[in-house]
Amino acid sequence: MSKELRIIGFLCNWCSYGGADTAGVGRFTQPTDLRIVRLPCSGRIDPLFVLKTLTGGADGVLVSGCHPRDCHYSEGNFYARRRLEMVKRFLPVIGIDPGRFEYTWVSASEGQRWQTVVRGFTEQVHALGPIQRFGKDAAAMAAQLAASHA
Amino acid sequence: MTTMMNPYLPEIATVLEVIQETPNIKTFRVVLNNKDRMAKFKYEPGQVGQLSVFGVGEATFVINSPPTRMEYLQFSVMLTGEVTSMLHTLSPGDQVGVRAPLGNWFPYESMKGKNIVFVGGGIGMAPLRTLLLFMLDNRKDYKNISLLYGARSPEDMAFKYDLPDWSTRKDMTTVLTIDREAPGWEHKVGLIPNVLLEMNPSPKKTVAITCGPPIMIKFTLQALKKLGFEDDQIVTTLEKRMKCGVGICGRCNIGTKYVCVDGPVFTYAQLKELPNEL
Amino acid sequence: MPILDELKAAIAKRLPELDVVIGWGKGFDALHHTPVFITSEADLDKLVLGPLSVQNLATYLTRYPKTKKIGVVVKGCDSRSVVQLLQEKLINRENVVVFGFPCEGVVDLEKVKRAFEDQGMEAARVSEASFQGDRCTLTSGGKAGSLPMADLWADKCNRCQYHDAVISDEFVGQRLERKAEDAYADVAAFEAKPLAERQAFWQEQMSRCIRCYACRNACPLCVCRDQCIAQTREPNWVSQRTGVEEKFMFQMIHASHLAGRCTECGECERACPVGIPILLLKRKNNKEILELFDYRAGIDPEAKPPLLAFKVEEEKINERGW
């Protein structure tokens, strides 16, 4: 794969972080782009973390929690599911490809699934390439567009 | 081209010593890294400075060591917000920014030859300490000096290292008080205004200087009035949110007066002239 | 009886039990109304009503202590904000008296400005304005011009589904019972543009932002106000740096905090002194909320906001997700 891209993962401690551990224990090889932020629960994820991360220049954001109904805190991922779905649907309007953000569920035992998720998402983000950033990149783009319209 | 200094640019200084005064007050003794500037550093008792933790911000504190003792500049910091909590993590050797001196100072010239009564509460003792030490260092210029210093409890009493000297000196009277009885406490127990009334200082040829939390100031002023002090015999020093410290940024004004340049020291007579917006 | 007189009568009737009634009065020129605060019957003379009554007065409700008795005059769209505030228990039903009326719509002053500018007239120099039937007539700099109202209605009025207040204690006039369609065509049209163009659009628009937070403070549902996380260091979501991404972050905060709550009164966009079309972001969320949860905010005071609720089995969210 080409040069590493900046992919940030937000994982719940009980299922998905454990799933990533399980993948490690099983030596399930994964691309190295992903950096994981450990949180207690997917319900802890303010959708703004996703937006802040993407507009701040990350090329991809991956959220993973316990499977619905398996939340360690019983309801956290139910709320997360709605909020994350909303943020995914929101991205197109601010000009960010929704493929740069995915949320999914991986249990602590699903090492293999974690590997599949990381591989798949990393590939997906690489296919989209580096993100165009608000600020410098987009300013240049805006100028270019303005020039072409003039 | 500019000849004047950039008023926003702090001097870099090194923390020499950190003293845990009370559970939520720490004192920092700092020296400017530039030895020449440190040697030439001039200020007056009551002037304040801005301490910077770069990356967090600046906050204002009175320089509570007197200009007569220039080994270091001393600031006492009570834990309240972001800057102060960051300051509290500092240890000797750490670098800070200092913008000082700022503001006006205690009118010590006009106090010469008079009796002086200091009334300080809690962290409000800090500015009084500067002037008190300055006067003690120029003892002959002043007549009787008395100090009433109160805190909530013995632990909340700052400047414990000064207290033995102040309590035993023959050339001043010191009364210490705490709000409620505490084991091992051998001084007064009672609220400052009440103890002040008990002390019953004469207003004759006397200046009272007071600083402390707003509620204490309010009742201390009442007590001083009751004792017969005139408005211009009472001096206090104010605290406000400041940013620039040089009268530009526009937030510390009370009507026409900017606390950072016109203050922080005001007589009660001056305060009464100001609009009511403390 | 003209609606305005009916409204005055209705307010006069309820005024004795109220601390204040908020309505609209004449503004600084012929093209402006401004909120008025009625505390006595004499104040009733100040009351006006019409296509210039643009402000959503529900925004004032949360600025009073909950115990104050407040009357508020609402357009259909404004009434939804009241419902939303009730739903979130941010106001007490028994302490709010809602005066509704059939709202024909309000003008978009920006449209007025531009349309008359095309006729060589400056709206900022208006001396007279009248709204009769379906035409708006303006006198400015000694010249008079007239335009069809159809060109001047605010976008939200053209797609309005709630001309009559959805909640009211006193409703004056005949209900309009009119309902336009709103298929979120504006959102769809914007999203049809290339991705980079969308981002560049915001880049350009937000570069004008002066961070005055008029959008937030005009919003009837931005109830944090003094405690908004856009202005805190703890937590520190938005830095004071100059970048557009920092300014835009607040718009994402606003949109995110309004998801499932926004009643589309459009005050954010109207209040913006530099004309940034930020309602689009909230409309986008509302479109998705409607699709996902079949929910519109500000209709049912008993409903639960969709993002403060969940279903174990979500019908429209793919459980396995990605």
Added chain:
Amino acid sequence: MKIGVFICHCGSNIAGTVDVAKVAEMAKSLPEVAFASDTMYACSEPGQEGIINAIKEKGLDGAVVASCTPRMHGPTFMRTVARAGLNPYMFEMANIREHVSWIGKDKEANTAKALDLVRMAVAKLARNKPLFAKSFAINKRVLVLGGGVAGIQAALDCADGGLEVVLVEKTTTIGGKMAKLDKTFPTVDCSCCILGPKMVDVAQHPNITLYASAEVDEINGYVGNFQVKVRKKPTYVDWKLCTGCGACLEKCPSKKSPDLFNEFVGTTTAINIPFPQAIPKKASIDAGSCIKFKTGKCGVCAKVCPVKAINYEMEPEIVTEEVGAVIAATGYDLMDWTVYEQYGGGRYKDVITSLQYERLLSASGPTGGHIKRPSDGKEPKTVVFIQCVGSRDKSVGRPYCSGFCCMYTAKQAILTKDHIPDSESYVFYMDIRAPGKMYDEFTRRAMEEYGAKYVRGRVSMVYPSGGRYVVRGVDTLAGTQVEVEADLVVLAVGAEGAAGAAHLAEKLRISYDSYGFYMESHPKLKPVETNTAGVYVAGCVQGPKDIPTSVAQGSAAAAKVLALFSKDQLQSDPQVSSVDLKRCVGCMKCAMTCPFGAIKEQEVRGEIKAQVIETMCQGCGLCTATCPQGAIQLQHFTDNQILAEINTLLESELEETQG
């Protein structure tokens, strides 16, 4: 703040694919880092000593250990840091083993990634605050839910350990599934004879309060201090008066009531006592079939009752119990096997469940221990047992093995031969799973001594033919189609969570799987704990298991409760949410989403503010993600800490754009 960074080699586990020395060297340049080094095994005694010495010598305020997953050694190093005199929460961990060294071989990429993870940990730690646990008193009473053998064992062990026990049973008697069994494997001893005495112990134990015919309505509170509302369902018989004499049963004219205890094999009277050894041995009326309830006339039982215990007006009663811990032992139910159309979907009277067969075998059962076909009461000569009906069958959504069926089928084959010596038994099976002590020997006895014919294969169809049933299947060992004409077909129906288990789990705030089985805290190391402090599981509520395992879990759960209650005070986890009162606007959205009811309103100087009940907060952070002002922050996972981690990763790029 002065932070120490310790990069662990973990032998070659990390050092093999991460340049640990380089990570340590680069960590030295990070903000706040005053010390950084690599260490062979950070978790070893010398490794920990190294950390402690560095903290003391360099005057560090916190430590970052980059090694394995915090789920493994997080607590270890928190204790290390505490031993060095720091608050244990002044610690962060970077997972550079499971998340780095073990999943990639590119040393350069791994090293860069490891450094990033260290940077994130340092950025987070710089914003950590010391946290302190709070102590609170506990109520040393325990609630046991379910009076099956696991619940009975748990209740007795707790009671013997000196605790007051509240035992709540849904049906009118304790005993559970075990009471319905005729014999138990592999000893073939009488189930009721070994369970009976334990049931009597429950009834007689001074520390046990038994609520039969009762369910839990509501559970509030937290470990050490739960408030439980128990709903006592009306039995229409005043149990304080009833002596269990049985006079009412004899005279009851309504004899066609469904017989719950006998698994609907046969019928019973509308007022009944489920079985002779029932505890409590009290009569109760099935209002659904009682003539008095249906028509208003009858009242025979009331007339014959010598102690006037009958009360047709009885209402449900709510009792509130305060306990400090809960053991859930609500067992299992059989899955609804009628989805198997190929086995008649419930239409063939002589295709029955194994549990119904137990009742046919039981001397106290409806047939008095004589095996009779339900259809015509004849003694079957050919009995076919079909295994794995609703187990290991993805087509009906039951992929798991119910565990105990192989064994009881062998037992039932043996008992069939005992009861009807000239009978033939066929067992269609997939695999024989008999891993217990003396288990495999037992199945062999069924085959070898008792002549049960084991056919390895699935049954594709059962259909009636001339008063018998043709069972068509395949013998995968012989590779042939098999057809057996059977008089009786017994299905080994798989187990699932008991009816209502999901609902109860929600009240207990614990998670459960899609089959209704409760999730234990850790499948190996915490088999009877749940993720809600103070709530334990025992027996089949967690998953199918046999009697000895259920009993062992009952005892294990009891031991956990006794250990919990060995202290007078509990300490709350300090990693909870906290409200900035200055910034809270009192919208209470946090309380709306809190899964634990841990946030309540409070009034501060006339304004509504949120307040976290620290002992109830479980630290999920949902409230923090909900609060629009960010006024409620989950300690240790504050917005600023997470933002610091994010910003650290984006930092290099951020610096380019600042204006």
Added chain:
Amino acid sequence: MSAKYLAQGDLSAWLGALAQGRRVLVPVRENGAVVFRPYGPGTKPVLTRQADSPPKESVFPSTERLMEFSYSKDAENLGKVALDIKETVNAPATVVFGGRPCDARGFTVFDRVYDTKTIRDPYYAERRASTLFVTLACDTPETTCFCNSVGSSPVDADGSDVLLTPVDGGWLVEAVSERGKALLDAPALKDATAAAQDQAKAAKEAAEAAMPPAWDAAPAAAKLLEKFDDMGFWDDVSAKCISCGACTYLCPTCYCFTVTDERSGMKGERIRTWDTCMSFQFTLEASGHNPRPTKAHRLKNRVGHKFSYYPDIHKGPIACCGCGRCIKLCPVSVDIREIVRLAMELPTATAGKP
């Protein structure tokens, strides 16, 4: 030097010449708002009306870096961290073109605070020195204009370097300052005819006559102080205020700021940004105490500062240029004219409480 004449057709030629080697900020339309943007080929300045944002950013950017700082560690002792600060003054040569007299005059209010005998704000002062104002005199007032009541006029040249006055087919171009004179040395500018000069004079007089009658705001200084403790008054006049910062940020004379540190890793910057006295945070102290806790207190400070404290401190001048943007762009039309007039007990359009 005598006055020059700029024909409408020569406007871009002159702007092009001015833009050689400096940035020229001109009012342009962006999505309905008129804002100042750097001039480039093809830029169409909007000269028919007042810009919505004043050219305040030219001299006083909404965000500016005051200094950079960096930390560095002692290799021998990581705990020993050195600090370095670097002043960052940035003053590009600039011409602000097409602002109105009120816009240019705004900076005269800054000058009395930012560059005095005792204190000099180098960031401001250097940019002020590097920025010239080519101002367009007004002809017709907008409904929110009241410059003539605060000591100015629609043709006031105070604060400008060059003044343009509309005449037939173009503008009369007059240098106001010495620095302005240098700008007139351009081929696009022709010597003005006497007729043009007369036209300009007439235009100026007409512009002044077109203004609504002036009311002298000077007496407000004392009146506002009298009303300081009358919170009922301030509650009434601030009732509709929603506490945003549009009025202050769009005000050519509002000069308050805040200072914030931003840090990434071992380095960072201390920046100053516009701040608004209408915001709760402006005076919020770390203890939670706020001397201006309500919008009434804060509005009092805004009006008081402009019409009372500033004139008091600086002996006369009002810190308001009468541009009317705070009225025009206020989402709820809070009208500072009305508040001042109410305080002065003068009649107001709405007669009584606003």
